[in-house]
Amino acid sequence: MSLPGARERRVRTGGIELCVAELGDEGRPTIVLVHGYPDSKEVWTDVARQLADHWHVVLYDVRGHGRSTAPAPLRGGFTLEKLTDDFLAVANAVSPDRPVHLVGHDWGSVQSWEFVTVKRTEGRIASFTSMSGPSLDHFGHWIKQRMTRPTPRRVGQLLGQGAKSWYVYMLHTPVLPELAWRGPLGKQWPRILQRLEKVPAGDYPTPSLPDDAAHGAWLYRDNVRARLRRPRTDAYAHVPVQLITPTGDIFLSEKLYDQLELWAPQLVRRSLPGKHWVPRTRPDRIASWISEFVAANEAAREDGRPVQDTAPTGAYADRFGGQLVLVTGAAGGIGRATAFAFAEAGARVVAVDRDAEGAARTAEMARLIGSPAAWGEAVDVSDEQAMEKLAEKVATEYGIVDVLVNNAGIGLSGSFLETTSEDWKNVLDVNLWGVIHGCRIFGKQMAERGQGGHIVNTASAAAYQPSRALPAYSTSKAAVLMLSECLRAELADRSIGVSAICPGIVNTNITATTHFAGAGAAEEKRLQKRTSRLYGLRNYPPERVADAILKAVVRNQAVVPVTPEARGARFLSRFSPGALRGIARLKPPL
Amino acid sequence: MTSAVKDEQAPELRGFREVQRLAYDCAEAVAARLTPGVTEREAARMQRDWLRERGVRDWFHLPFAWFGDRTAFAGFKVPLQFFPTNRKLEPGMPFILDMAPVHKGFTADIGYSGCLGLSPLHDKLLADLEVHRELILREVRERRSLREIYEDVERLMIKQGYVNRHRAYPFGVIAHKIDRVAEHRWSPHVFGFGTQSLKGLMSDALHGHRDGWSPLWSPYRFSDHPPQPGLWAVEPHLGFRGTGAKFEEILVVTDSRDPEQSAFWLDDDLPHVRRWAEERVAA
Missing domain, CATH: 3.40.50.1820 (Alpha/Beta hydrolase fold, catalytic domain)
Known part of the structure; x- marks a missing residue:
């Protein structure tokens, strides 16, 4: 028959x-x-x-x-x-x-x-x-x-x-x-x-x-x-x-x-x-x-x-055991913590990052904490061809991705008038195009398989909190947030969930590599150091964002603000946007 | 101490080296006796008894023992949580023994990481501590500011994928100064710390405050000075998702102009150093 x-x-x-x-x-x-x-x-x-x-x-x-x-x-x-x-x-x-x-x-x-x-x-x-x-x-x-x-x-x-x-x-x-x-x-x-x-x-x-x-x-x-x-x-x-x-x-x-x-x-x-x-x-x-x-x-x-x-014993091991999870920007910060959290739940992990050494390191550690198999891949998410190649390799060698985490992002600060078009291009290439490529290429594979899946996009609290200090970054993240919402509507029929994560101020490496538009090299160094220190004082660990990501996948949540300030800003953006506009005018204490 | 040189015969250093060896011997002896079901309190008591039998009467701090995710100080909010609890050791659990005996007036402060049974993850953490030992020595010899070295160590930990857990110690210190302690017949301790040693630390803090240095090697502004000659008990502590590992040993800093003599580890024949050497041979 x-x-x-x-x-x-x-x-x-x-x-x-x-x-x-x-x-x-x-x-x-x-x-x-x-x-x-x-x-x-x-x-x-x-x-x-x-x-x-x-x-x-x-x-x-x-x-x-x-x-x-x-x-x-x-x-x-x-x-x-x-x-x-x-x-x-x-x-x-x-x-x-x-x-x-x-x-x-x-x-x-x-x-x-x-x-x-x-x-x-x-x-x-x-x-x-x-x-x-x-x-x-x-x-x-x-x-x-x-x-x-x-x-x-x-x-x-x-x-x-x-x-x-x-x-x-x-x-x-x-x-x-x-x-x-x-x-x-x-x-x-x-x-x-x-x-x-x-x-x-x-x-x-x-x-x-x-x-x-x-x-x-x-x-x-x-x-x-x-x-x-x-x-x-x-x-x-x-x-x-x-x-x-x-x-x-x-x-x-x-x-x-x-x-x-x-x-x-x-x-x-x-x-x-x-x-x-x-x-x-x-x-x-x-x-x-x-x-x-x-x-x-x-x-x-x-x-x-x-x-x-x-059997793996981490939280949600029942849900993610044996699944294939791909995380971009996995050589540090939230991406790495997310890869580890999935690894602890027994998932197979593909750690993608521009930094080959860091990605390999993430994969190595992931294997040590419960991932049955993990791989590091050196790919720049803004490079469409490289992403296509990666998707092909992943599909043939490791299988179809069950959970995709588009997390790679870079920081860009400085006033709009001092931000050059080159700066704009850099930040949009990674923060927005990286997410688009990921969703498009891997989302298509998921949809074609027809057996569900989940896409997580790391947006930011800056996606709904306007600020004079982060015009380009906020714009890129707002786009990611809207993209996630639209994609969620489209892919719901195919049982593919889409979540946007808005972490807020989290102690990661992003501050140390943020470009400050209009600042000289020495001044940029000082600002990077200063913001890193401030974020260090806030000291919200990326591991907690990773936990929020796993929870978002399990519950299929649409938008997840993580830190208290991100949640507060989200609340204000809905009920008192005027207050947010007021906050946006404040100069950051740098 | 300021004129100490790396000389096997320097009597002062020999005294410190002996007590550090004694403490590591104690750690190895107690670690060998740890079995499933032993509690942290029992492990701490074993260290205390072992050292008392060998003539230790005073302490920089009383022995600590941490098992399981307490090796990574998971959920530590107040310093009281450092004290040994009734947590029982289970197969596969990592543990840390940390003690600071005073013997014949010389102080040591050591940390010994181990695991009950095989754990590839724990092995990895221990192996990854080696570069920290090298980094600290190199940068101290370069006379970098202690705060900068602290930040570099932290950066390396993050690069390795770990969390800096020495930040959980009081003042977030990666190291603190230790010194000779006057021997008294009665040497009480408060909150686990010997009063004589605390007195020494306080007086260092006072002098340091006047001269712009601190006996605590922390991430804060008061540590923004080049390494101060003396003996430093250095304790980088890695944490990774419920598993922690550290070593702690004495770094000698002198005012010598020769980089080799300006800073060196008091003793290179310690369990973790031997372990790394063995691993290199095996590889």
Whole structure:
């Protein structure tokens, strides 16, 4: 079908026949992908294709779905016990001697939780990656806990998830769901997925959808009420678990996984911005996380270490682990601190700067604090051709950039009348054109990949705080701010976030290299020294700006003023611009 | 001291060298005894006991021990936070032992950085301290102003990607003068500092104030003077995202015209210096 090169076989178990597809080298460790509802194994096409380069990938249609046969009668044919039998039959057929790595999405994850928490599968599973599908037993306990001791927050969580589960109630009504799926809903479903879930059009969903969905309703009817009423008390995972949580899932609250560590002691958390169908919308990210987790588990089994010890521990490690982050102006100041903060979160970092030595140094240190790979690249952001070349190199050698931080900038101070056109050109080339080139070249790659991403542009508090001392610099930064806002509007459709960061007075090297228009060499030196000292007295560390940048990416914030003065000026610019104009007339104490 | 020269036989220097060696021996002995679960207080107590057994009765300051991100003084706001806490040492944690014993009237002030287990990051920090030791000596020999040297050290740290953490010390000092201390039967200490040593420091500060120099080597204007002859305990301290490393040892400054004799490290046979030499051999 849509899995070119797949080897198909049929596995008989418990009176039905399962359609099993295999990809990749059979000598490699096996990954079993289990699909959800209303899906068939084709939901995994893109993920499976990528995994097949390194692993033996096995997909099967759950009973009653795709080209597997359905049990008769349907009622009672979809219990978790029977689904476990199916899984074991497949696992024994495709990998009789080695435990398999299990991956589940939606109902595939719900049933996989059963597989990894029952005794009879012990030794048959090496790891489990769960996406958008909690264990019904854990869910049952989650509800009970909140019902028995209902604090306002807990009641809120209950009601929130209760509202998100509307479709579960619908599926419990007799006949109607079947009629809907075989009728109009089945016909409209691909368009609904495209519109609401942003699932790209193509060979998915498959034509078997109405039948899959009609049969699959019994997954809910056979298990949900029984398990939620009497959840198992021994549902502890006996394998390492990787939990991937899409933050925009409209069916499942992130709160469902609070305290999951109690049930799954070896837990690694991941989160990504995306909706429910991440195997379709974010296949690259999902495939690389699965691949990494499987590799880590295989390695850990060899040296007998628990796998979560090797996972990065920095703030937001769940979000940025394994992602590719490119930072410009990364040889010092905010850029370097940002590169380090991403490195600590486990991201792969490309540090770009004019200063080759500094960029290499940033990459070297990034590797020491948790970045699985980091590279220094010497490029001048104002040089379009060099940027094009860099983008090509990055795309072919390291992959598509997930987070782009256009941070490189230079300072220029002095009155407008003394600023030469050469000065203007220099500052605009780096501060504005550098950002334009970055957004244009790397943003295009991100958009073409179609799996989201984020662009951060370092603007400045000077973008909205006029000043007689910084006319050119402020102009360049105001342009960056507006560019970011416009780009944000344009790229929102493609799930690419854009944030503008307005740091304010931060203790970095920018003051020591700022050009002071109209000042002689000696006077410039004095002014640089003096401003550096003043910024040093203010002593706001670039590390805190870096933290703000990571937070801005995680929360997809539009404009982020960082220091208190930047926030104050932002407030005034909105509510009392006259006051800012007054401040703009003051001569700086230099 | 002003006429001291780099002579193995100079009795005064020998006294200082001996106590500095003693302190580093103590640091190595205590570091070897650190195991997971030992607290900072216990580590400080171990240093104190070890030195007391070997005749130390007075202190420039009592031993400090910092573990984990406290080696980078993360979140330090008030000087009281320098004192040892009940933080426990864990595998992979960096630690710093810092002590300033007075032995037979000679003072030393040393800092020893280590790590429980392997840490490539910590190794990198330690290795990167070497250029600071060279830079400080070179610029002192050039008779640059102490404030300028301070700024150059800070610039180098920033270039390396680190944060200057000696700025967290009182007055932000990278170094301070030390001297001989009169031996008394009773030598109390206040806030961890020996009163006799403080007295010496105060009197230096007073004289210095009249003559335009300061016994504290800081980033401020009062350090804007060429190096003052005497003994300086120099302690560049690097910080990098929750990991800190430093060394501290005595720099001898004299009024000699010969650059070689005008400033030199009191002792080149110290753990961190040996470590760098070994690394060079290995490379």
